[in-house]
Amino acid sequence: MGNNKDSSFSYQAVYRYLVELIETGDSTSEQKLPSLRQLALRLNVSVSTTKYAYSLLEDEGRIYARPKFGYFTKAMQLPRLNEGSPNLLDNVFANARQPGMLALSSDAPAMLLSLESPLLMIERELTRQYPRTHAPLYQPFGEPELRSAIADRYTRSAHCYWQAEHVYVGSDLRSVLELSLEALDLKGSVALVESPCSWAILRQLQAARIRVIELPLGEDGRFNLADLQDLLRREPVGLAVLSSTVNIPQGTLMPAQDKQQICRWLAERDIWLFENDSYGEFCFSPQPPRYRDFADPEKLLVFSTFDKIIGSEAPYGYLLCRRHGLSLHRLFLERAFRLSPIRQKAIAKLFSSRRIDQHLVVLRAMLLDRMQRMRGLLHEYAEGQLRVTAPDGGVTFWIEAVRPVDMRRVFERLLARRIVIAPGEIFSLHGAWRHCLRLSYTVDWSKDIAQALKSLVQAIADEDQRP
Template sequence: MENTQSKSQTPLYEDVARQIIEMIDNGTLPVGSRAPSVRSLAVQLKVSVSTVVAAYRLLEDQGRLQPRPQSGFYVRALRRENVEEPLMSRPPETASAVTVGDLRLLLLTEFGQPGIIGLGASNGAVSDWSIKAVHSLMSSISRSQPLLSASYPPPAGMATLRRQVARWYIRAGCKLSPDDIVITCGALEAIHLCLRAVTQPGDAVALESPTYWGILQTVEMLGLKALEIPTHPRTGPSLDALEVVFSQKLVKAIVLIPSAHNPLGSIMPEENRRQLVAMVRKADIPLIEDEIYADLVFEPPRPRSCRSFDEGPSSQSHVMVCGGVSKTVAPSLRIGWCIPGKWVKEVTRMKAWLNIAAPTLPQLALAQFMDEGGYDRHLRKVTSIYRRQVERMSELIAEHFPRDTRITRPQGGFLLWVELPEIMDSVTLHDRAIQKGVSICPGVVFSATGKYRNCIRINCGLLWTPEVERAIPTLGKLIAELIEAHQNAATEPGYDATQC
């Protein structure tokens, strides 16, 4: 190293930094991995500790490494400087019916097909350790308590799980009783029950734009209308727009995903949550808060639930919280919950009439998993994995997609929202991609009005394999071919740009 410095006349720390960059670029140090410790690298390269520190600081300034307190330096994704975030959305200002259910059903069918890379799905890779632990608990419980595990639970759910959920929500700033909680068959059923409790067919509900297509489908099933709210990809819905909606009494309820939003990955600032709760209380409008991704935020602490800002007795709360473990442990467990506030009796009654109760055995196993600390350990592990994979996927998209592509910067979860050039039709891209064995989620399913046709949602939570990594260059090539086809068509006689 000393000889290299004398010949090149470059500072020694720059040579060390260059070697680190080479290891990053050739895949020896992948995005999200921990760089060698300062002392170990100093020994390996036969340089001083101060030289390695200077090299790491240079790479930090260049955006190649990210320091983490008491942990070391980690490799960051290198995005192109011209890859920007999407802007605040601008949906129509009137409520509309939701009528794109057929495409969503097709997507659900594709996600589970063997041989398809499910980049359009919204499920993370199931951890072998966590699901084996839960299955082991179910097996043990079914042997030790066969009659209990095979019987109907109360409509509100098993008391053991409701206690664990109440304890867990202390982290979200909520003081809950087990009696405040209703266990459901997934978080989407919780949203369905909450909407049924506070609306009638024909009513309008306020939603973020874009928003999770499952919420839109629920709105459609209940015969409701959707009023889309302008939404920022980092901070969530516009409070100014909601103030107008509330003052004009345009909606009967509002459904939001404040933490690690699907599909944007945004996290609503704490002060915005406080203001929003004050607004819904003043307008006497229920807020249905979807917290399904809240436990997967990248930077601790976990965000406070909007519910935590609704002071007073739980029986008078205007905030109805919905959550579950489909995105954190495994979707097959089909365990969710809702905290319906002042509508708890109505939601419990509807749950009983709908399907009596959620399955007993998974409830008992999940309660024990949480009680023994398994859920907490699992979350710390998978959140770190998802963060690295989001960064890696962002890097691949920046490399292989058109230069004017916009990409969100998720603050949690495992989803990316990608805005392609305006001439792109994501439904056509979906049709082409599925022929190549890659499933994507077209942007139109995230809007009641068919917006976002040039956008797609990408799942970064799959088990990372060479096939998953190759899927992005495949999509990039398809996008380039479609853009070229549009450009060639534009030179043909009779070309109509409105048909693109």
């Protein structure tokens, strides 16, 4: 802590210290924590700073105060297998959010490096510039500055261009996708998706009563084009939902010629292309091919979210679409998103100042470094047991057990060790990929990741040997 007792951010360091102290202790029984004065002396901060850090943990329900005795941790029971929702995806996310769990299932790049501090600083500056009114006006499609910044960023040529009027900003990705499917009259239609596929997309398509056809990707990240062509001839596909650069969650990069051919077939059949650009900026190779480079711009919708790059303080989703402007306008007006105007203006500043680009250079380098570090650990502890697809970008490995093992049961075994993985079957609506898992390298690297991987390999071996 040094001698910087007056730092306004000291409480954050104290908070992190306490979280680590709690998580390294015995979580199954109550533990007494240092008193406010003891902790202040230990960390060389003020008592008010330690008190504020304790109050944060108390608000989170992780500790409680016992009058005249001090602060104590709350005992946490080990997660019970199959407790709560029978849905595996719900169980994965519920357990990943529990205190003290090591989530190897994360898919958040901003965990390594976020732009939340610059964003909030810009927001404070803008708050002083824009006087408050008694009745703040909310722009139904997003703040003009932000819509213009997004349009500028996605414009690449006279053919591949966007205007601010083509951009719509919503509260989150789920809402944006829901309104898109309704505006384009795609509810109840047939969708083609790459498989494995983002669970968030699968859930949204399912909610829209859309029949989903999953086309598997090979280990090289490519479709069997003959199978795809045959499928398009047989099935009344209304939309295709595909990752812009690296396939999510597999992490491989499809060649440009394949994407060009796919876009040609989609255009011939008047099929909408929904391009998922949520991880489009996280490819390790420069200038990767994107579907939108080859797609019919009149049958293209691009969607993404800010939080993957900026962090959780920017949860908004957005889309770009040239067609059906009247329908999109009507639905966004009906939904009446009340999004912070100042926060949106601050995000626009991050784009217009090129701060986003500087940040992405550093973040991609960090992701590549963590990927290589995780790959080294996998090679050391899991050689011969796991088949690992080397990612071309993104934030995760796609891994398959060499011998068929049900990863749902491996997930259940690891819960007892407070480790959460993402079994492969949550990335399919049809029960595919049961012997696979998605493993993130955007994890808390202050933890013993090597030991966690040893536990993962041991759980797979134990499950393989189960009678």
